[in-house]
Amino acid sequence: MADETLAECPALTEQETHLSESSPSAVPPSAVPGTQRPGGRTAKVRRAVLDATEETLATGGFHTLNMDQIAAAAGVGKTTVYRRWGSPVGLVTDLLHDMAEQSQPAADTGGLAGDLRANAALVRETLTDPRMGAVFRAVIAAAACDEECAAALHGFYRTRLAEWAPVAARAEARGELPAGTDALELLRAVSAPLYYRFAITREPLTPADAERAVTAALAASAAGAFRTSGGPDGPE
Amino acid sequence: MADETLAECPALTEQETHLSESSPSAVPPSAVPGTQRPGGRTAKVRRAVLDATEETLATGGFHTLNMDQIAAAAGVGKTTVYRRWGSPVGLVTDLLHDMAEQSQPAADTGGLAGDLRANAALVRETLTDPRMGAVFRAVIAAAACDEECAAALHGFYRTRLAEWAPVAARAEARGELPAGTDALELLRAVSAPLYYRFAITREPLTPADAERAVTAALAASAAGAFRTSGGPDGPE
Numbered sequence: 001m002a003d004e005t006l007a008e009c010p011a012l013t014e015q016e017t018h019l020s021e022s023s024p025s026a027v028p029p030s031a032v033p034g035t036q037r038p039g040g041r042t043a044k045v046r047r048a049v050l051d052a053t054e055e056t057l058a059t060g061g062f063h064t065l066n067m068d069q070i071a072a073a074a075g076v077g078k079t080t081v082y083r084r085w086g087s088p089v090g091l092v093t094d095l096l097h098d099m100a101e102q103s104q105p106a107a108d109t110g111g112l113a114g115d116l117r118a119n120a121a122l123v124r125e126t127l128t129d130p131r132m133g134a135v136f137r138a139v140i141a142a143a144a145c146d147e148e149c150a151a152a153l154h155g156f157y158r159t160r161l162a163e164w165a166p167v168a169a170r171a172e173a174r175g176e177l178p179a180g181t182d183a184l185e186l187l188r189a190v191s192a193p194l195y196y197r198f199a200i201t202r203e204p205l206t207p208a209d210a211e212r213a214v215t216a217a218l219a220a221s222a223a224g225a226f227r228t229s230g231g232p233d234g235p236e
Numbered sequence: 237m238a239d240e241t242l243a244e245c246p247a248l249t250e251q252e253t254h255l256s257e258s259s260p261s262a263v264p265p266s267a268v269p270g271t272q273r274p275g276g277r278t279a280k281v282r283r284a285v286l287d288a289t290e291e292t293l294a295t296g297g298f299h300t301l302n303m304d305q306i307a308a309a310a311g312v313g314k315t316t317v318y319r320r321w322g323s324p325v326g327l328v329t330d331l332l333h334d335m336a337e338q339s340q341p342a343a344d345t346g347g348l349a350g351d352l353r354a355n356a357a358l359v360r361e362t363l364t365d366p367r368m369g370a371v372f373r374a375v376i377a378a379a380a381c382d383e384e385c386a387a388a389l390h391g392f393y394r395t396r397l398a399e400w401a402p403v404a405a406r407a408e409a410r411g412e413l414p415a416g417t418d419a420l421e422l423l424r425a426v427s428a429p430l431y432y433r434f435a436i437t438r439e440p441l442t443p444a445d446a447e448r449a450v451t452a453a454l455a456a457s458a459a460g461a462f463r464t465s466g467g468p469d470g471p472e
Contacts (some may be wrong), residue, residue, distance in 0.1 A: 061380075061381050062381075063299065063381065137380045137381075138380070140376070140377075140380055140435065140436060141376075141377040141380035141381055143435075143438060144297075144373045144374070144376055144377035144380075144435070145297050145298075145299065145373075145377055150438045151438070153436070153437070153438055154437060154438040154439065157436065157437040157438075158437075161437075185448065188429060188432060188433075188437070189429065189452060191432065191436075192428040192429045192431075192432035192436075193424060193425065193428045195428075195431075195432050195435075195436045196424060196427065196428035196431050196432060197424075199376065199379075199380070199431075199435060199436060200376060200389070200393065200427075200428075200431045200435060201389070201390060201393040201394075201397075201424070202379060202386045202387070202389055202390040202393075203390065212421065212461060212462070215456070215459075215461040216425055216452070216453075216456035216461040216462070217452075217456075219455055219456040219458075219459035219460075219461050220451070220452035220453075220455040220456045222455075222459075223451075223455035223458075223459075224455075225448060225451040225452040225455050226448070226452070
C-alpha cells in the first residue's frame with residue numbers, strides 16, 4: 001500500500017533524484033521578505049523555505065512543488081533544501097508543523113456560543129480566503145496521495161483541536177455543557193460541516209453555514225451527544 | 237485561476253497530447269468483465285472504460301490515470317477513449333456521473349433514526365472499504381486540483397443528497413421533525429463528521445463515530461437547527 005500511495009505522485013520520486021550541489025542561489029536569506037523573525041540563520045532559512053512552499057501551494061498546488069524552484073524562490077542553496085527537507089513531501093510536512101505552531105489561540109468570549117462562533121468564523125474565513133483556501137486544498141490533496149502528508153495533516157488538526165479544547169472545559173465549569181462532554185467531539189462538530197462543503201461537496205461556505213454549524217453543535221452537545229461513553233453518567 | 241488550477245496537474249495536459257490512432261487493443265469489449273449489463277456496444281464500452289478508471293483510481297490514484305493504459309485495460313480502441321472522454325479529467329467526471337446513477341436508493345426503515353443510521357452506515361462502509369475508500373480519496377484529490385472534477389464531485393453529492401431527501405419528508409409527515417426542516421442540511425449533518433475524519437483530520441472511522449453523527453444530527457434537528465430560515469415558523 002505504501003508503494004501504491006507513493007506511485008500516486010510520480011513526480012515526487014523523480015524530483016528526489018535531482019539532488020545537485022551546483023549553483024546554489026547567491027541571494028542571502030536575509031534579503032528574502034518575511035525572514036525578520038527572531039532566531040538565527042537556521043530559523044530564517046526555514047521561514048524563507050516555508051514561505052516559498054506556501055506560495056507554491058497557494059498558486060500551483062502540491063504537484064507543482066519542485067525542490068530546485070523552492071530553493072531559488074527562498075534564496076537558499078539547493079543542497080540545504082535537499083538536505084533538510086529531502087522531498088516535496090518533507091516541505092509540506094514541515095509547513096503543516098509550522099502552521100500548527102502558529103495556530104491562533106482559542107477564543108475566550110466568556111460564553112460557549114461566542115467561543116464556538118469565533119471558532120467557526122476562523123475556519124470559514126481561512127477556507128474562503130483565496131490564498132489560505134488554496135493552501136488547504138493543496139495539503140488535503142497532498143494527504144490524499146501521500147501517507148506522510150496525511151500524518152502531518154492529522155497532526156495539524158490534533159494540535160488545533162487540542163488548542164481549542166479549553167473552550168469546552170470552561171463551558172462545562174460554567175454549567176453550559178453536560179458533564180463529561182468530549183471537547184474534541186464538540187469542536188469537530190463545528191468544523192466538520194464547513195470542511196464538508198469546502199472539500200467534499202464543493203458547495204459555497206457562507207456565514208449562515210457557519211452559524212448553522214454552531215447552532216447544531218450547541219443543540220447536540222446540550223442533548224449529550226458528545227458525552228464520552230462509559231462516564232459515570234454517560235449516554236446509554 | 238483556471239490556468240492555475242490546471243497547472244496543478246501538469247500530467248493531464250501532457251497526456252492529452254498523446255492522442256494516437258495506432259495499435260488499438262484487439263480485445264473485444266464483450267470479453268471484459270463487468271460488461272454484461274443491458275445496453276448496446278456503447279454502454280458496454282462505457283462500462284469497461286469506467287471499470288478500468290475506477291480500478292486505476294483505487295490502486296494508483298488520479299495522477300496515474302493514463303488514457304492509453306485505460307484503453308488497453310478496458311480492451312477498447314484508444315481513439316474511442318480519446319474521442320469520447322478526451323482526458324483523465326473526462327474519465328473521472330464520467331465515473332462520478334456513473335456513481336451518481338448507481339447511488340443506492342434511500343433506506344425506509346419506518347423511522348427517522350433508523351433511516352439516518354442506515355445512511356451513516358452506508359457512508360462509513362463505503363469510506364472504510366479499501367477499494368471504495370481509495371476511489372473516494374482519489375476523486376476528492378482530483379477535485380482539489382481540477383475545477384471540472386470539482387463540479388462533477390459536487391454533482392455526485394447533489395444527486396446523492398437529493399435521493400435521501402424523502403427520508404426527511406417522511407419523518408416530518410410522521411411528526412418526527414420540526415416543520416420546515418431542511419432535508420439536505422439534516423443529511424449533510426450525518427455525512428459531514430464522517431467525511432471530516434476520512435479526508436481532513438485523517439482519523440479512524442468507527443461505528444461509534446457513525447452513531448455519534450446520527451445522535452448529534454437527530455438532536456440538532458429536533459432543536460430546529462436545520463429549519464429553513466424565513467419559513468412561517470422558522471428559527472429567529
